[in-house]
Structure formats: C-alpha cells, structure tokens
Amino acid sequence: MIDLLDKHKTIAERHARMMTMGVNAVGLTNDKILSPTRAMINGRETILAGTNNYMGITFDVDCIKAGQEAMAEFGTGTTGSRIANGSYALHKELEAELARFLKRKHCIVFTTGYQANLGMMSGLAGPKDTIFLDADSHSSIYDGCTLSGAKLVRFRHNDATDLDKRLTRSEGEEGGRLVVVEGIYSMLGDRAPLADFVAVKKKHGFQLLADEAHSFGVLGPHGRGLADEAGVEDDIDFIVGTFSKSVGAIGGFGAGNHPMFETLRYAMRPYMFTASSSPASIATSLAAIRKLAAEPERRDRLRANSARLFAGFKGLGLDMGCDMVSPVIAVKCADEVSTIGMWNALLEAGVYVNIALPPGTPNKLCLLRCSVSAAHSFDDIDKIIALFGKVVASRAAA
Amino acid sequence: MTASPETIDQICKLLEPFNSTGKALTSDTEISADLNIDSVAVMDFVMEVEDHFDIEIPLNVVSETHSISDLAAVVDARVKKA
Numbered sequence: 001m002i003d004l005l006d007k008h009k010t011i012a013e014r015h016a017r018m019m020t021m022g023v024n025a026v027g028l029t030n031d032k033i034l035s036p037t038r039a040m041i042n043g044r045e046t047i048l049a050g051t052n053n054y055m056g057i058t059f060d061v062d063c064i065k066a067g068q069e070a071m072a073e074f075g076t077g078t079t080g081s082r083i084a085n086g087s088y089a090l091h092k093e094l095e096a097e098l099a100r101f102l103k104r105k106h107c108i109v110f111t112t113g114y115q116a117n118l119g120m121m122s123g124l125a126g127p128k129d130t131i132f133l134d135a136d137s138h139s140s141i142y143d144g145c146t147l148s149g150a151k152l153v154r155f156r157h158n159d160a161t162d163l164d165k166r167l168t169r170s171e172g173e174e175g176g177r178l179v180v181v182e183g184i185y186s187m188l189g190d191r192a193p194l195a196d197f198v199a200v201k202k203k204h205g206f207q208l209l210a211d212e213a214h215s216f217g218v219l220g221p222h223g224r225g226l227a228d229e230a231g232v233e234d235d236i237d238f239i240v241g242t243f244s245k246s247v248g249a250i251g252g253f254g255a256g257n258h259p260m261f262e263t264l265r266y267a268m269r270p271y272m273f274t275a276s277s278s279p280a281s282i283a284t285s286l287a288a289i290r291k292l293a294a295e296p297e298r299r300d301r302l303r304a305n306s307a308r309l310f311a312g313f314k315g316l317g318l319d320m321g322c323d324m325v326s327p328v329i330a331v332k333c334a335d336e337v338s339t340i341g342m343w344n345a346l347l348e349a350g351v352y353v354n355i356a357l358p359p360g361t362p363n364k365l366c367l368l369r370c371s372v373s374a375a376h377s378f379d380d381i382d383k384i385i386a387l388f389g390k391v392v393a394s395r396a397a398a
Numbered sequence: 399m400t401a402s403p404e405t406i407d408q409i410c411k412l413l414e415p416f417n418s419t420g421k422a423l424t425s426d427t428e429i430s431a432d433l434n435i436d437s438v439a440v441m442d443f444v445m446e447v448e449d450h451f452d453i454e455i456p457l458n459v460v461s462e463t464h465s466i467s468d469l470a471a472v473v474d475a476r477v478k479k480a
Contacts, residue, residue, distance in 0.1 A: 130456075135441070135442070135445070145457075151456045151458060152456050152457035152458055153454060153456055153457070154441055154445065154457060156445065166454065169452070169453070169454045170454055358436055358438065358439075359436035359437050359438040359439070362438070363442075364438075364439065
C-alpha cells in the first residue's frame with residue numbers, strides 16, 4: 001500500500017526545521033485578543049502588525065452590538081446553503097447595502113473571500129473560455145480558475161504589454177476571455193496599473209475582473225478600491241472582495257452591472273453547495289460597511305500610518321516589496337533560515353508580523369510582511385520601526 | 399509524441415537557471431520532482447519557454463507535463479500549429 005501522506009514528507013521536514021528555530025511561525029496561537037492591534041502571545045502583550053485588520057474595526061462597539069443582536073434574533077448559524085435553506089433577510093440587506101456602496105447594480109455575498117474567487121472564476125468562465133491571470137495572483141484565484149475548467153494563461157505580473165502579447169497569441173480561439181488582476185497584491189503591496197490594463201481591454205475586447213480583497217475599504221476617495229482610486233470603475237466588469245480584512249468579519253462578495261449577474265447564483269458551485277454566512281457575521285459586515293462609508297477618517301489614519309511605517313523602513317535602508325506606500329509593507333530578506341530567525345526575534349521583542357516564504361511568494365522571495373491598521377497609534381508604528389531597526393536592519397548590515 | 403533534439407536542447411538551456419541541484423539535465427529529467435522546483439517556479443520557467451518559442455502553453459497543459467521530453471513534445475506540436 002502506498003501511504004497517501006508520504007508525498008508530504010518534504011513539507012513535514014521543512015516544518016520540523018522551522019520548529020527547531022523557535023515557535024510555529026505558520027500556526028501561531030493568539031491566547032487572547034486585547035484589541036485590533038494587541039494580543040497576548042506566549043504570555044507577552046504583543047503589537048499585531050500582520051492581521052490585515054486595515055480599518056481596526058474588529059472591536060468597534062456598534063459592529064459588536066449588531067452581531068450580538070443578529071445572533072439573538074436569527075440564531076447562531078444558517079445550517080445550510082441559500083439555495084437549499086433560503087436566504088435570511090440580513091443576506092439580502094447586506095447585498096443591497098454593498099451594491100449601493102460599490103455603485104454596482106448587483107452584488108452576491110459568499111461565506112468566505114476564498115469562496116468568492118472560487119465562485120466568480122468558475123461561474124464566469126467555463127471549459128471553452130480562457131482566463132488570463134496575473135502571475136502573482138492569490139491562490140484563491142488560481143484555485144477558482146482551475147475549478148472553472150477554462151484554459152489558463154498566466155501573464156507577467158503587472159505587465160499590460162505582456163498581457164497584450166498573450167492575447168494576440170490567442171486571437172481567433174473560441175470562447176470568451178476573462179482577465180483577472182488584483183487591487184493590492186497581498187505579498188508585496190503593489191497595485192495593478194489598471195489604466196494600462198483598461199487600454200489593453202479597449203484594444204482586444206475581454207471582460208475584466210479586479211479582486212479588491214486588500215484594497216476594498218482602503219483605496220480610493222470613496223474607499224471602493226483601486227478602481228475607485230484610478231478612476232476606471234466603469235471599465236471594470238466585475239469586482240471581488242472580502243469581509244475578512246477592512247470589514248473585520250468573514251465572508252466575500254462579487255459585484256457587477258451585467259444584466260445576467262444574478263444568474264451566477266445558480267451557476268457557482270462554491271455559492272450553491274456551502275452553508276451561507278452566519279447571522280452574526282453578516283450583521284457585523286453590514287455595520288462595518290456602513291462605517292466605511294460614514295467614516296472616511298479611518299482611511300486617512302490608515303494612510304498616515306502606512307506612510308509613517310514606509311518612511312521609517314526606508315530610513316533603515318530596508319529592501320521593501322514595492323516603492324509605493326500601501327498598508328501592506330513587506331521587507332525582503334536574504335533566505336529562509338535568516339527570515340525565520342528574525343521573525344522569532346521580532347516576536348520575542350513584542351511585535352507580530354507575517355512570515356512569507358516560497359512558493360507562497362513571487363520570485364522565491366522570503367518576506368517579513370507587515371500590514372498596517374488605522375487602529376495603530378504613531379507610537380505603535382515607531383515601536384515597529386525601532387524593532388525592525390534592531391532585529392532586521394542590524395542583521396542585513398552585519 | 400516525440401520531441402526534436404533541438405527543442406530538448408533549448409528547453410534544457412532555459413531550465414538551467416532554475417536548476418539549483420547541479421544535476422545534469424536530460425530529456426528524461428522530471429522538471430518538478432527531480433529538480434525540486436516548486437509550483438510557482440515551474441510556471442515561471444514555462445513562461446520563459448512560451449516567450450522563447452512565441453507560443454502559448456496553458457497552465458492546464460503544464461500540469462500534465464512532467465519530463466523535459468513531455469514539454470518539448472508540447473512545444474514542437476504548438477510551434478507547428480502556430
């Protein structure tokens with residue numbers, strides 16, 4: 001008999017190597033969450049700088065109250081899919097509110113952001129179609145593309161000229177064409193050059209989807225994401241996003257103006273065959289989205305904090321993931337062993353960041369990835385900079 | 399499907415920068431398993447192959463391609479079609 005788990009032995013060895021160097025960097029336990037920016041980890045109060053809690057909204061009293069009331073009124077769970085069990089009024093209310101916020105005619109919510117990409121990719125494209133996806137796309141996009149059965153063509157990251165070339169190569173083939181880009185890329189924090197992609201769209205004709213997972217609520221004058229910031233919303237056919245970052249809950253959404261958009265509900269297996277979001281999660285998402293609309297100062301604080309951390313790291317001479325200020329600020333490190341060492345040293349000194357290693361990163365990069373929150377104080381940001389100076393910059397210089 | 403020696407030779411040249419094992423590349427070399435190249439690096443390598451031969455090799459085809467000779471056969475078939 002061949003043991004099915006034998007194929008994962010190299011993963012087990014790699015993980016065991018990591019464990020000899022300190023705590024589990026890819027399975028850390030937060031013993032207590034004290035606030036959007038603080039947790040007790042291994043008995044220490046730790047600054048959280050790797051949570052994607054961009055708006056710092058997870059402990060907002062109104063959001064918590066909305067969740068508690070929804071749980072009391074609608075119960076703990078929905079116990080099934082919306083196709084089988086029906087929608088709760090809250091699901092419809094959230095979809096209507098989100099459509100208003102996004103200025104889109106239609107919106108469909110999913111149970112997680114991952115499922116939103118699985119659903120949208122597989123609902124939009126089928127075996128006769130081609131999906132052109134950015135090389136640095138998130139795994140949920142890759143997995144959704146695979147689920148679709150479409151032909152998959154990968155283009156060079158953020159390179160509209162490369163997309164143009166690959167579209168030209170596929171000219172004359174049957175089926176529709178979907179191009180997928182992201183607002184802010186989760187590992188390096190860089191943004192898609194949307195205007196360039198829109199120009200290629202006008203030349204070749206295809207349908208364009210932007211995953212605004214890290215940019216929804218964060219970028220643009222109205223917080224609608226990169227398309228809002230770049231002023232090209234009319235040219236983006238479909239938006240995907242998540243509630244697990246700026247919204248501080250769990251769930252995801254797809255949105256668009258296409259007259260047949262609602263039909264996707266009956267064509268997306270990751271929407272049809274999974275339980276719908278719990279009442280508490282839907283209610284907190286709804287309350288948080290209303291806050292994103294009503295409190296633009298959260299975005300201002302996030303921008304100021306991000307700029308401060310970016311400038312601080314630049315001052316330390318750190319090699320960063322991109323040259324533009326973004327709430328995702330990644331520091332490139334030399335190799336896996338030193339990255340794990342520095343990650344442990346940062347944690348011991350009282351700051352939690354994400355560790356990101358190949359193949360989860362582009363170009364085999366080893367990263368210490370920070371995500372900034374509107375709830376960080378300048379003092380928090382300065383502490384993070386000082387600790388990176390002590391732990392990371394000093395090693396890079398050594 | 400058999401591949402031309404020239405194509406195999408060219409693919410070996412394109413693969414060499416991704417080969418950190420020091421193993422000699424032959425037509426039978428399994429690109430991912432023998433060279434310990436992760437899934438993202440395999441896709442990056444195939445992009446180099448696409449651009450060198452000016453062809454399209456969809457990811458669905460890459461997932462069914464294991465050895466250098468498998469990939470060379472795909473390249474030859476697609477160059478011919480183009």
